[in-house]
Amino acid sequence: MNSLIRANAIRFFLIVLLQFLLKEVDYVNIDIYIYPVFILLLPLGVIDGLLIGLSFFLGLCIDSFYNTIGLHASAAVFLASVRPFVLKLLEPRGGYDKLKALTKYHFGVRWFVQYSSILILSHSIWVVALEELTLISWWWVLRLIFVFVLSMLITILYQYIFNPKA
Amino acid sequence: MYRIFFFFLKYNGIFAFIVFEIIALSFYFTRNINSNKEVFISTANSFVGNIYESTSRISRYWNLSAVNDSLARENAELKMQLPNSKFSSLVNVNIFKDSTLRQNYQYFDAKVINNTIHRSHNFLTINKGIRQGLRPNIGVLNGNGKGIIGIVTKLSQNYSVVMSILNIDTRVSAKILSNNYFGVMVWDGLDSRYMTLESVPKHAVLHIGDTIVTSGYSTIFPEGVLIGTIDSFFKPPGLNFYTIRVALFNDINQTDYVYVVNNLLKEERLNLEEETNE
16 A cells, blocks of 8 residues: 555656657657556556646646646546546456556557557647637547547657556 | 445546546646746756756867857957946046946846757756746747747746746747837747747848847846848738848857846836736
C-alpha cells in the first residue's frame, strides 16, 4: 500500500518534469502529451472521486506552464472519467486482481495497447477539439492524428523504458 | 440521511466529473477576460517564472552577438537625433522652455523569458510586473523598433504574460501608411511570418509592398508603429472588404528584448468615449 503511494508520488513529479521538457523542445507544430500516463497507471483501488480530483490537479500543473488555463485540466478530468468504463470493457476473465498495477508488466502488451489507445484517443480528441473549436476540417483531423500517434508512441515507450511494476 | 450519503458515495465519480469539469471549462472559456485571479495557473507565477528565467539566461548567451548588433544600430540612430548632431538652420534659437508638451507614452524595457509560436494561442512571458509599473492591457513593441509583439494580459509582482500577436484571439487596429485606410489585424493560426489585415473597404487602392502601421485608434499602441508590408491581397466574393496578407517585419521567434508602452492618458480617453456610447 505504502509502496503504491510512493511510486505514484514519484511518478507524478517525473511526469510533470518530462512534460515540461517535451514542451521546451517544440521544433514541430504538434504537442506530445505524456501526462496521461500518470492517470493510466493509477492503481485500481482508487475511488473515482479521488481519481478525478488528482487528474484535475495534474492538469492544472500542466496548464501552468502551457499558459492554457483549464484546457489540460478539463482533458485530464475527462480522461479519468472515461477510465472506469474502459476498464470494465477490457476486463479479463475472472476479473482484475486489485493488488496489481495497470501496467504492461502485469497485463501484457496486447492488453495495455488496447487500454491506452482508447483512452489516449479520447484525450487527444478532447484537447484538439477544445483548442481549435471549429467544425471538422482537414487541419483538425491532421492535428488529431499527429497528436494521437505521438502521444501513443511515448506512452508505450514509457512502459518499455521504465517497465513500472507498481 | 444515510441514504443520501450512500447515494453520493455510490455516484462519487459522476459528481466529481461534473464539478471539476465545470471548474476547468469555466477557466478555459473565460481565459481572455482580463482578471488577475488565475495568475497562479500561468507562467507568470513566481515558481514557473523562475524556472523560465534561468533557462532563458542560458539561451540568451547564444544570442549576444545578434543583440549587440541591433543595440549598436539603435544607438547610432539615437545619436543622430541628439541636438549636437544636427545642424540648426534657425537664426534665433528658441530658448523658452516648452511647457505645452506633456508625457503621453511611457516606455519600459523588458526581457522575454518564455515564448511560443507553434500553438494557436501563443503567449510570451516577460520579466517585468506590477512592481515595475506595468498594467493590464498595455502594448508590447519589438526591441529594435520595428514590429509589435503583443498585449499584456496577466501580471504578477515581477512577471507578466503577454498575449502574442500570433494568437487567434488577438485584434490589433492597423492602417495603411500611404492612404490611411484602417482595418483589423488578425492571425489565422498557421504561419508565424504573416498576419491578415481585414475590413479595408473594396474601393481602396492598394499596392504590394505598402507599409502597414498601427492606427492609434485603440489606446494600446501609439500611432505609426511599423508592423509589416503588404505581401498579397484579394477581394473575397460576396464581401465588401479586402483580405490582405501582411508580411511582418519582425520574427516573433527571435524576440529577446522588448519595449512595453504605457499610454498615460488612456483613462481619460476611455472615460470620454464611454460617456458618448451610453
